[in-house]
Amino acid sequence: MTVQEITEQLGELRERALRDVAEADDPAALREVEVAYLGKKGQLKSILDAIGGLPAEDRPRVGAAGNEIKTAVLEAMERRRRRLEGIALEVRLAAEREDVTLPGRPLHRGSLHPLIETNREIARVLGQFGFVTYETPEVETDELNFQALNIPEDHPARDLWDTLYVTPPEAAPRDPAGGPTYLLRTHTSPGQIHVMRTVQPPIRALLPGRCFRYEAVDASHAFEFFQMEGLMVDEGTTLADLRGVLDEFGHALFGADRPTRFRPGYYPFTEPSVAFDVRCIVCEGEGCATCKRTGWFTLLGGGMVHPVVLRNGGLDPERYQGFAFGMGTDRIAMVRHGISDIRLFLENDLRFLEQL
Ligand code: PHE
DSSP states (O other): OOHHHHHHHHHHHHHHHHHHHHHOOSHHHHHHHHHHHHSTTSHHHHHHGGGGGSOTTTHHHHHHHHHHHHHHHHHHHHHHHHHHHHHHHHHHHHHHOOOTTSOOOOOOOOOOOHHHHHHHHHHHHHHTTTOEEOOOOSEEEHHHHTGGGTOOTTOGGGGGSOOOBSSOTTTOSOOTTOOOOEEEOSSSTHHHHHHHHHSOSSEEEEEEEEEEOOOOOBTTBOSEEEEEEEEEEETTOOHHHHHHHHHHHHHHHHOTTOOEEEEEEEETTEEEEEEEEEEOTTTTTSOOTTTTTSSEEEEEEEEEEOHHHHHHTTOOTTTOEEEEEEEEHHHHHHHHHTOOOTTHHHHOOHHHHTTO
């Protein structure tokens, strides 16, 4: 080849290479262009190989032209690479852009179920008197749910608690074979026996829990509901202690000025037995559906622990006296929140729960 031919070919290669660089649209394509033109077996090399056949005085000039092309192509490639990187960054930034002026998405916060919340509030207030919470079983024996609480079989007071039996119906309530009859506790009172048998006086116990009764369901009756039992046993405990604790309790829950009253009541496991009322929260004494026109709302039943019950709990009634009380947590939660239907607590309809 002549100098002129080589020079022409070099000029033409320069143009093609620069065009290909400009058209490469990603780093891999650039790399291919580099190999094709500047690589060991690339086009520039094969042209320059012909330099050896030129006259000696022409070689430096042609060689310099080859180097200039190589440098120009490399520079173009570097510029193109930077440009491609810039484009890629812009694309990424655009995709990741966030509009910080958009309103936030509200966090969905859970809250305590009204029964749990009421339970905790009761335990908090009575906790200030040293009452400590214990858990006792939901499945009980007839012995603890009734007999140990001074309610023998065939006692008419059993009618107060319509019972769901776990032991098969043909065996319940009396099992001639003598095995224990199991039932779902109808109240938290059997927990009194559990506590007396395990804790030494002075006892100040709270026994919250689910109870069950075989009842027709309506707005104020559920076959599944919650109670909170209180038990205090010590030497010299009197009815005045019960009165004092309950007054404080009623005032803490429903206001310091709210009138309270004790009425006689009846339970086989307390003697004497009382009912504890507060002035109706809804009508303030005028008379309404909540207080059944009496002007008073019954918070709980209670009394002095019957000597038979103390003895069944393993305690000597000559030495120890105690008081006990039991309340329906659902009923208390209902008046606290102005809810008229007990069934709402178990349905767990969020539209209801979110209002509280
Ligand atoms: N257990 C009784 C009930 O279910 C309430 C109660 C508890 C009464 C303790 C007196 C003492 O109605």
